[in-house]
Amino acid sequence: MKVKQVMRCNPVTVSPMSTLADAGKIFLNLDVNCAPVVGKNGETVGIITISKVLEHLLAGVSPQENVGTFMDEPPGVVTENTDFAQIAHTPSMERLLVLDQDNRLTGILSRVELIKKVYRSWEETRNELNVVLQSVSHAIVAFNAAGLIYLLNKGAEVLLGLSFDAVGRPVEQILPAGEWLDVLSGKSHIGFKMEINAKRIVANATPIISGRDVTGAVVVLQDLSEMENLILELSKVRELKDELDNIIESSYDGILVVNTAKEVLRVNKGALRFFNVSELPEHGRLSRLESDIALRLDEMVTEISRTGEALTNIYSNAGGQEIMITGNPRYDFERQLVQVIFNLRDLTELQRLKVQIAEAKEEKLRYSEELKELRSKLLTEKLVAKSPAMEPVLELMIRVAKVESTVLITGESGVGKEVAAKTIHSLSTRESSPFITVNCGAIPENLLESELFGYEKGAFTGANKEGKIGLMEAANGGTIFLDEIGELPLNLQVKLLRAIQDKVIQRVGGIKPIELDVRIIAATNRNLKEMVERQAFREDLFYRLNVVQIEIPPLRWRKEDIFPLAEHFLQKYNLKYSKIKSIRPAVYRIFENYAWPGNVRELENMIERAVILSEGELIDVSHLPDQLGQSGGAKERVEIKIREVVPWNEALEQMEKELLRKALEQGKSIRKTADVLGITHTTVLRKGRQYSLLNLTDG
Template sequence: MKVKNVMICNPYTVRYNQSLADASKIYLEHDVNCAPVVGINDDIVGIITISKVLESFLSGSSPTAKIDQFMDDPPAVVSENADFENLANTCPQDMERMLVLNQNKKLTGILSRVELIKKVNLAWEETRNELKVVLQSVSHAIIAFDKTGSIYLFNKGAEILLGISSKEATDQRYAGVLPQWIWKEVIDDGNARFGLRLEVNNKRVIGNSTPIYVNGNITGAVVVLQDLSEMESLVLELSRVRELKVELDNIIECSYDGMLVVNTKRVVLRANKSALQHFNLSDYSHNCILSDIKSEIAVCLEDMSINIVEQKRSLTKGYTKLDGQEIMITGNPRFSLNGEVIQVIFNMRDMTELQRLKFQVEKAKEEKLRYSVELLELRGKLLKEDLITKSFTMEPILELMLRVSQVDSTVLITGESGVGKEVAAKRIHKLSRKENGPFITINCGSIPENLMESELFGYEKGAFTGANKEGKIGLMEAANGGNVFLDEIGELPLNLQVKLLRVIQERVIYRIGGIKPINIDVRIIAATNRNLKDMVKKKTFREDLFYRLNVVQIEIPPLRDRKEDILPLSEHFLKKYCTKYSKQKKITQQVYKIFESYHWPGNIRELENVIERAVILSQGDTIDINHLPENLNIGENGKADVEVTIRGIVSLDEGVQLMEKELLRKALGTEKSSRKTAQRLGITHTTVLRKAKQYDLL
């Protein structure tokens, strides 16, 4: 019998760049537990199993993560014309599956361990030898006793369950294998026992004990045991798969991005709530065609769908609605096994919200990376940023930075958020004698208080529960021979302020759980946007530490007080992001005028964000006022240019309320506090709170 007679034909495959969600759909729709992974040239590059997918989800991986990050190496291969019986005799016991190839080395099937066992059972069931092989292949533990208690059958399942070999079991009879009553009572009274529950080899099992009759006489008993944990595991796994399906459905439905799936005839197969909102629909018919939807976006999607099906590749396009909302639409083809496009999956994103979320995500990633890198990464960190200024206001500050860099005194850098305090600290490091030493940034406001001490000073092995068994050096020790930049120093807990004071005074640290002093040679550069003097008065910051840090104070002025820097900074950021995104852009003089008249509450960080956003969103080679955020798009009178669109007629009072609510909503979303919102709108703080509560905006 040939392998091709017993294999699973035409297995379902996935591509290496598909997602975990795609693999999950194959398992659910086709009742399989694995899928070969196909590479760029349609060759088999790995295999992804349902267990691996579940493990990835449980570890926190996203359903959109690519399969090639989790797949296993390809299993062994066998020719479809190979002799099945020879393969069954030589196949390793732990091999779960094999790939079956034809004479052209193309995948035609899968030969799994389960299928192999089934075929062996069918092929040899008529002879005594067949029975022996079947018993050895069964996963349950099967043990046969004679009337004296000697074991004469002890299959592989019994070896696995009880943890002893067949030879050991037959040599020691029943002693130490199973309790005597399990087989003896059955032999004594001839009554079978079913559903026996007991604990064997620290495992909970269920079993049956049945007498063996020969010519009407009881000659022994056979005991069949099953590991309950295996059955419970399968039930749990099935339950998890169902939960994952429900979870995936909920994720798609709750996604802020609009998600839409159509077939090659542009029939809408699925659309979440966010997608329907772009169409101004509350629901859709399952036989609905894109051309039937009365929406400006539907026309764009239909054109994109035609191009994607014809070109068989992804397509991204920006679309601006009549109300001014900018949407980024990405369409991805879904292919059948023969490489034909069967569906197009659209993702529609509101770019305004996306930019805000992207900034938050990037900031979170930077903070996480800053405190998770190892010592070598900390020491090898490159200093790529520098001060860019043409302002006369900055000249004495630059001179002070140069002078203080030549000594090792402690420096306190103050200024509003986003003015470039960390860039100034790096400039001091570059000019100092410790230039070749490490420069380590520690954000005192981002590290949890319970982890702050171990991050700063490290710990000895076994210092506390959950600690690395080898111990860990702290960031202070890692910065030995260099400079430490303590950003947001005002957020440092009081209990650690004492220890930092000792480090500055004695140049010595102690690891948590350690008694040996460690001498360090570091210079402290601290920075804050808070008023430390007021904090000292309020007893939230130690006075002695303040004077130790404030040996030399460098205050960086806000961007609005050095407008000469706006043009060079804008050109610097424009060049930076044009290079990053492979674009060629230039900024109009009208935009520069707006930049110079804007008050920049977010300082240089806000300017950089505006430039990056404009580079991304502008479709031509020029950045003009249409590519600026609403809060920058100001007219000659200094007021915001507002376009009001009226789609229907309501009463004047109702219209005024709607306009008031929308204006208040936008202002609250732009400003960081209700007091700044009041200043922006030219009303009192209490009016903002009262109106926001009235319109349910807080």
């Protein structure tokens, strides 16, 4: 350290003719204790001190006396660049004048001033050291040779969970004792572990040595969990890097990174195929690669460096391959271009993939149509309709399901109008939306309007306090099935007509119109046209409903459906009641000759009744209601047509043979055939051999 670093610079001087009062003012105003006395030629001729001035003033000397009379001899002289260590311990260092290389006075070195300056420097250093210690995240604890703590930082307070001032306390009160305490004997302990407040701590203990004496020690502690977190963060960064590497390598497009010197920094496998090589030289320049595409990339880097914007080019090689190259600039924090990232895409391959995708879409569309047809077939099969009379009905249902037209389903009670409506809904685009059924004849007339259209709160006495949405609003987005539409009162027909025409309803007691997106399917067993003529049904509503009419034929017109329907209901109620019953053939003969005024509903109820009431595993004629046996069907079940007259015995044989053949076809076994014909098992065997009809085995 040089003298000029600790001296008081540019000291205030006085002349020999200055008064003691002048000197006193300088000492008072500038807080100095001495001033060099400089003559006319600029030489230092002496020095006046504050003690000298006070001494003479107290002795009664006039303040107006000249300084030159009372000044001391000039002190010693030292140059600015003298090492302070050379004069620090000399007795003459009470005061020294400091001269520069031209022997001009530039400062004064005073022991008192030096002490002040050293103290201020020490204070600044201590404060700086304290700030450093407090800002260190590690915990630091220092204690003296007696083991008493004299310093600990904020990190130590947090780590150790201290809620009190630990300065002055024994170190064993805050740190667990151990071999590390022999640090006061001068032995260091590095990386030892301890547990504090359920935390795993790693610590270093180092002695503080002054001369040859150990004056204390310092312990630095670190929470291992912090290190583990850092290791975890580092692991995550590595995982992200590996993930990024995998993403880049798995990209089908080529990815290539180039710096501003046009050196290749990174390239994935997708890009290598455009260069027809297995690898590129590390940090190889684009211009040195023997490839036309490399030259194109070199030109693009130059252009991107000039414009600072992304650039896309189409490159065609000699083989007709088209490659789309996109270069994107990457900048650092100072907006300086550092890299260009290229993406290379094979457009020829892309066009081929587009063709394949288009073909796949066409194939998918074809499969979708086939699936729709199959689904339609399966859904219509659930209707159990095998008769020719139902074929046009099913075809019309499938066709009308694809559009949004209003449908009117007619037919006798029990023919399955609701099943038909549900099938149309299931085949339509609204299949996943609500299907709401409203029986217009089952709801009291005074409640029908509020049930159908809903009502606002307080609309009438007894109404729900919060109001209620109607069934049409509940079906919004889906389908509403208005069964027995012929029973709808005339006053409600007007509101229904508006709902169909405008797709808008209004709740009872409400004023706000509610828009609807709902498909309407209506059904009736009444002749609406006659009702229109009798003014029992609105003509305009009839034509709104009768856009597409589907008439379900009665069961007596489609006898081919009776057997499969009966089997369907038998399986249904066997499963419901945990039975394994079957129906005798004689029962089916009665079914086929019965008029079925209640249609399919009557057949279903009859099967359920027979399953419940019959004993054993067979449903016989005795389990049927009386009206079936009295229907006269048994007399009409055989119809004989005579085309020409033949001998009596020959006619009997032909009739017997034909009857046995039909019975064998229907019974499927000899025993069942015997039951159908009401004859014995042996008779069937004998007659079957006689007419060569026994190609079936006995069941």
